[in-house]
Amino acid sequence: MPVPSLSILDLHASIGDKPILKGLTLEIPKGEVHAIMGKNGSGKSTLAKIMAGHPDYTVTSGDVLLDGESILGMEPDVRARLGLFLAFQYPMEIPGVTIANFIRAALQSRLPEGEDIDAIDYYENLYKKMDLLSMSRSFTSRSVNEGFSGGEKKRCEILQMAMLQPSYAVLDETDSGLDIDALKIVSAGVNSLRGPNIGMLVITHYQRLLDYIVPDKVHVMSEGRIILSGEKDLALKLEAEGYDWVEKEYQAA
Template identity: 55%
Template sequence: MSTLEVKDLHVGIDTQEEGYQEILKGVNLTMSTGEIHAIMGPNGTGKSTLSETIMGNPTYKVTQGDILLDGKSILEMPVDERARAGLFLAMQYPAEIAGVTNAEFMRAAINARRAEDDQISVMNFLKRLDKNMKILDMDEEMAERYLNHGFSGGEKKRNEILQLMMIHPSFAILDEIDSGLDIDALQVVSKGVNSLRGADFGSLIITHYQRLLNYIVPDFVHIIMDGRVVKTGGPDLAKKLEDEGYAGLRDELGIDVSLTDDNKKED
């Protein structure tokens, strides 16, 4: 079993207009493989900042706290080293890379986490690729297309989940993978994530909507407001938010934070 622990994490960014701006103000969160955690919260409260900081985006500055993978701090690790250590981030807006096919990219990513004398064979790679593409209802020709080049939004999301299934990391951070998906694509993407559930895989799902959690049922739901985790519960907590919005929880906890109309009750 592996663990990912976020301890008293304070994170901000430097802006030209306002100077340093603190976004995360003491986030605490611990998850283990075998668990699915969901993070919900109002717009601008730090959900994506948390995911980018865990993965090592240098734009975000950690001023206090730590991130531990199996008890070892990863704050000094560059992004590629964190990926080889077992972390994966499915982004809202995946980059397009012309000249590199999906198949080439995924095989290179798999081998980057293996020793030189244990590289995956072409035959085993193709068998795994064929199996996972069938789960995601993806055409075989997608494997030979350039990475995300000319893909629709839905195709990019499926491709991110295909990469996740092929690499099979210890922990996957899924940042709004449901954004822009119709119900059919949402079901397929969820099917891919659920196929990985087990003792050697954990996931942190960032979402605005309950509908994703109808298909990927979390073990824990965390609510972030004003840069902190203010409440943790089970799947019913997400359903309550869907019905009541964030204003009721804000008032219940006595949190001094303004909410936009979109955040008062998610549609």
């Protein structure tokens, strides 16, 4: 029995006629945190959307396996219920739907037909997770992401992750739009969820986030491929020296 993992195998994908992923391979074993870094336009966010099943993208070849099971033929909601979570770079506003009802509907969808969530347990759990993220309880009755600041939106994403307890989570530019205080809160929230039962893929443009969410492995993405993988100090080197040397080395090889 191989180690459970989220595996991306030689993945090719395009939007319309334009190829975006050109043979991307990556394995995130459960229990580890991996980071993908790369310049804007390298395809990082596209990778996240493709894994979640966004209808705008077409996978032309390759595979994505969740604990050995291919998820590419599955609808986005099926993938999510199977245990894949995407923290959005730009979370959507849903007017009139409260956070409490939204998360509850998501949890309800994971229960067998005819079984209902216990409201008291649910709120107890929700409040506990909100306290962890320093979120005021008044948030539960606010519409999802409507009128939220950047930091509030990202905290709301991590709250959902904490409530849904996925087996694999992809965090797409979770640090974008955060000031340093918000970054610390969000990172602490993410760190509290780390453990042997979850694998995480942290997508980021800046090394800064990785000071707070320290990864087990760092991968560099360029033009739809992983061109270098290394340990956590690779992030520091990228911060100091930029990406150009990686691309040169990759082309030379």
